Amino acid sequence: MLDVAIIGGGPAGLSAGLYATRGGLKNVVMFEKGMPGGQITSSSEMENYPGVATVMDGMSFMSPWLEQCTRFGLKHEMAAVEKVSKNSDGSFTITLEGGKTEQAKAVIVCTGSTPKRAGFKGEDEFFGKGVSTCATCDGFFYKNKEVAVLGGGDTAIEEAEYLTRICSKVYLIHRRDTFRAAPSSVEKVKKNEKIELILNATIDEVYGDSTAGVKGVKVKLADGSIRDLVVPGIFTFVGLNVRNEVLKDGDKFICDILPSGQVKVDLKMQTSTPGLFAAGDLRQDAPKQVVSAAADGAVAALSAMSYIESLH
Incomplete structure (x- = not known):
């Protein structure tokens, strides 16, 4: 039986593996079907990780993590996890693609989330x-x-506002004339002289070139006309796809999930199910920063170690 099964190989999963194995656990496996690294590997520039003064792309930034995090015995299994289920004796069963299963005393889920795409022309071409x-x-x-x-x-x-x-x-573009956000936040934005609201509007196209990137955004207004915003960047916030599927056993989740799809945790990254921890973008109120995800992974590993000790 595994001491800890870690699901997901981004900064949270790798950090959890480092802390768990360096802390003395001997049988720790990180399940990640692809190469570890997470979403940050698709970033063109990484410059805000404390202590790393060199600006580099996300792939270069993450490349030393696997070597460092496996130094103390973390094993990486290139396998997709289909689900995690809780056993009657308190342990967990991890079901892998193809039907193979593993048993674990504790599980740390770090599967993350992915931003939803808005679906306008040029979005994929100029992403990043x-x-x-x-x-x-x-x-x-x-x-x-x-x-x-x-x-x-x-x-x-x-x-x-940030x-x-x-x-x-x-320029704040919204397809309706009312907002789903908290009224106090909306009032703040309406009073901010630096923000221009473009309401009842959609993005028709983002354009630019492969060298310089985005050069402008064509916005379709309510009357059907097109307004051309000459801007070098657009930020899209149309929701998240929280990757919580592995926590579903049948038609029910094995721990408490918020309406947003994020996993409810305490400050120790403990879910409502003893021995099950969630870290990184998957957990509630995640700030979606590499430094935070790495910290979450460390906290979850330390908590998992304390949980395993309590079993004896």
């Missing part, structure tokens, strides 16, 4: 080259420039 889903990650690249934000929920409103601290102007 002017189309972004993270203002904290990429806002600095547009210092004193104009940018666009798409969305009408709390995240879109908060990120638009971008006004960096950018000269923010």
Whole structure:
């Protein structure tokens, strides 16, 4: 039986593996079908990880992590996990693709989430080259420039407000004339002189070139006309696909899940199910930053070690 099964090989999963094995656990396996690294590997520039002063792409940034995190005995199994289930004796069964199963005393789930795509022309072509889903990650690249934000929920409103601290102007585009965000946040945005609301509108196209990236955004207005915003960047916030499928046993989740799909945890990354931990973008209120995900993984591993000790 495994001491700890870690599901997901991004910063949270790798960090959990490092702390669990360095902490003395001998039988720890990280299940990640592809190469470890997570979403950050698709980022073109990584410059806000404390202690790493060199600006580099996400793939280069993550490349040393696997070697370091496996140094103390973490095993990487290239297999997809289909589900996690709780056994009557308190242990867990991990069902892999193809029907193979593993047993574990504790499980740390770090499967993350992926931003939903808005579906406009040019979104995929310029993703990471002017189309972004993270203002904290990429806002600095547009210092004193104009940018666009798409969305009408709390995240879109908060990120638009955040971008006004960096950018000269923010165009906030929303398909309706009312917002789903908290009224107090909406009022703040309406009073912010740096934000121009473009309501009852959709993105028709993002355009640019392969070298310079995004050069502008064509917005379709309510009357059918097109407004051309000459901006080098657009941030889209139209929701998240939380990758919580592995926590579903039959038609029920094995732990408490919030309406957003994120997993409910405490400060120790413990879910409502003893021995089951969630870390990184999967857990509630995740800030979606590499440094936070790595910290989550460390916390979850330390908590898992304490849980395993309590079994004896």
